[in-house]
Amino acid sequence: MKIKVFELREDERAAYDRVVGELPAGCEVAWSADTLTSATLDMLDGAEGVVIVNKSPLDADMLRELHDRGVRYVATRSIGFNHIDIDAAKGLGIHVCNTTYPPYGVAEFAVMLMLMALRNYKPAMWRQQVNDYSLAGLRGRELRTLTVGVMGTGRIGRAVIDYLRGFGCKILAYDPFPSEELAARGDVAYVGLDELYAQSDLVTVHIPLMESTRGIIDREAIAKMRDGVVLVNVSRGELMDVDALVEGIESEKIGALAMDVFPEEDGIYHVSRTHDILANRNMAYLRQFPNVILTQHIAFYTDIDVDSMVEQGIRGVVAMTTGDCATEL
Structure with a gap:
């Protein structure tokens, strides 16, 4: 079987070489740093x-086009898979899988x-x-005194909860499919989404992107939150x-915002754009607020997680x- 790996970064090469060397006989693997587009289809070979x-x-x-060229299996080196039309793939008989990696790197981030917020x-x-070195405006709050709302209790959400337990804060959780094990522990209370918004000093988002969750944090949701709420998104x-979000920051309804991800980040994050004009006004505008932290989609970027994504x-x-x-999938 022939496999072609696209978008391979230099930092993934060691894991790639190790995994390829361990594959069963009959597997032929090649790689390219290029993305897979209609212009690079000939690289499939x-x-x-x-x-x-x-x-x-x-x-x-x-x-x-992939199907017509004989591709029957697609793996994405990511947890998220919204960049693949899964229904279309199934209709063509193309099998698709995503990858999982240990949740701790993202949870720590x-x-x-x-x-930081x-x-x-x-x-x-x-x-x-x-x-x-003045102090004015820098007085912070202690996490142990706050109520934290965790949206999504999958592997990463549960890891976040485990870390938060050590701080002693009150933890609320929302998930349409609650974990019986987590609920039985007694240190986390599952609540409805509106109650989580109303009771949480800090809301952290750990849910997948689907049509039903796109824009879930909107004006209506923010209006239900506490004044000065802190929002964190690494999903x-x-x-x-x-x-x-901009309106919430400007009105000071949102006390602080920290995001490792951003809409329309493709073509910006993970590449150097030092001398370029970036056509993402909201990103540029939000970045200038003193209470907004934007990192460049690096929560996943640890030695363990990179190795795991290549292998899986x-x-x-x-x-x-x-x-x-x-x-x-």
């Missing part, structure tokens, strides 16, 4: 399986953003650059209505051929 990331969107037309680290850091930018992406293709892939 007869591959039956492809491995991508989210910079290679696969809509119905692209999937049809989420907690880090909470602490609560302790006003961004303006403190700015001031140091001009030797301003997908499109879960939030950015115009509503390649092995996922092989596993799908035998019907033994635990993450097939």
